Structure formats: C-alpha cells, structure tokens
Amino acid sequence: MKFCCDYFLLFIVLTVKRFLMGSEATKTEQEPYKVEFSEQELRERLTPQQYRVTQEKGTERAFTGELVNNKKAGVYRCVVCGKELFLSDTKFDSGSGWPSFWDTPTDGTVRKITDTSHFMTRTEVTCADCGAHLGHVFDDGPRPTGQRYCINSASLKFDPSKGKHD
Numbered sequence: 001m002k003f004c005c006d007y008f009l010l011f012i013v014l015t016v017k018r019f020l021m022g023s024e025a026t027k028t029e030q031e032p033y034k035v036e037f038s039e040q041e042l043r044e045r046l047t048p049q050q051y052r053v054t055q056e057k058g059t060e061r062a063f064t065g066e067l068v069n070n071k072k073a074g075v076y077r078c079v080v081c082g083k084e085l086f087l088s089d090t091k092f093d094s095g096s097g098w099p100s101f102w103d104t105p106t107d108g109t110v111r112k113i114t115d116t117s118h119f120m121t122r123t124e125v126t127c128a129d130c131g132a133h134l135g136h137v138f139d140d141g142p143r144p145t146g147q148r149y150c151i152n153s154a155s156l157k158f159d160p161s162k163g164k165h166d
C-alpha cells in the first residue's frame with residue numbers, strides 16, 4: 001500500500017511541476033502578433049500542407065518533411081513571414097523524423113505556448129512575429145541547452161544563402 005502511495009505522491013509532484021513549468025511558458029501567450037496575413041493571401045501563397053501545419057496546427061507525418069535530412073549550412077525561415085527561426089549550426093539528427101534544433105538564434109525568436117491537446121501537456125512553438133505554428137519544444141535535447149525544438153518542415157523555408165560560414 002505504501003508503495004502505491006509513494007507513486008501517487010510522485011505523480012502529484014510531477015503534475016504540479018509540469019503545471020508550474022507550463023505556466024511559465026504562457027506569459028506572453030495573449031499578446032497579439034506583430035504581423036498578420038489574410039486567410040485568402042495565405043491560402044493562395046502556401047501549399048495546402050504548409051497552410052494546414054502553420055495555420056491549423058497540423059503535424060506532417062514523421063520522416064516525410066523535405067528538410068528532415070537537410071545538412072546544408074544556412075538559415076531556416078518562417079514559411080509564412082520569412083523571419084529567421086533556426087540556424088543550421090543548431091540542427092541535429094534526433095531520429096524523430098522531424099527537423100530538430102537545440103536552440104533559436106535569440107530568446108524572442110519563437111513564442112512558447114502550453115498545449116494540452118491530445119491528452120498531453122506539451123509546449124507548442126510558434127513564430128514570434130506572425131504566430132505560425134512550427135512544432136513543439138521538449139527538454140530532452142542535447143547539450144548545451146538540453147532543448148529539442150521538433151519542427152515541421154512545412155513551417156520552414158530553407159535559405160542557404162546566408163549561413164554563418166559565408
């Protein structure tokens with residue numbers, strides 16, 4: 001019985017911890033985004049897949065995105081507004097089937113939002129400028145940050161012209 005209680009307590013502690021960590025990520029959740037596009041423009045400009053992922057929080061199937069195995073030097077931009085979101089220097093092979101990065105260029109590059117859909121508590125990542133859904137961030141990434149930004153290829157536009165190595 002004691003064994004049971006211990007597990008129950010551990011569950012409570014972890015739940016509370018998750019809740020507290022989650023609320024930290026919600027601070028700026030309600031602020032409006034800097035850039036807005038009309039639905040009509042985006043439907044014309046984006047592919048159906050890009051629209052579904054960025055505007056309707058869709059997820060591309062694992063290992064199907066065109067940038068999963070991209071190892072070229074360059075910048076990954078938001079497919080909706082063009083903002084620089086990730087650098088090739090921080091991309092790593094996570095084995096998850098989605099492009100993965102361990103950091104963003106600056107603190108304000110993406111917005112983190114608590115996502116409780118699909119019976120899970122995760123941290124959604126959106127473009128800080130236009131609000132495009134990008135993917136989720138997890139804390140099981142490599143050093144030095146320990147972060148794993150798990151991002152849909154459909155949210156990104158790879159720009160090889162402006163890498164750190166240029």
Ligand SMILES: [Zn+2]
Pocket residue numbers: 078079080081082083127128129130131132
């Ligand atoms: Zn954007």
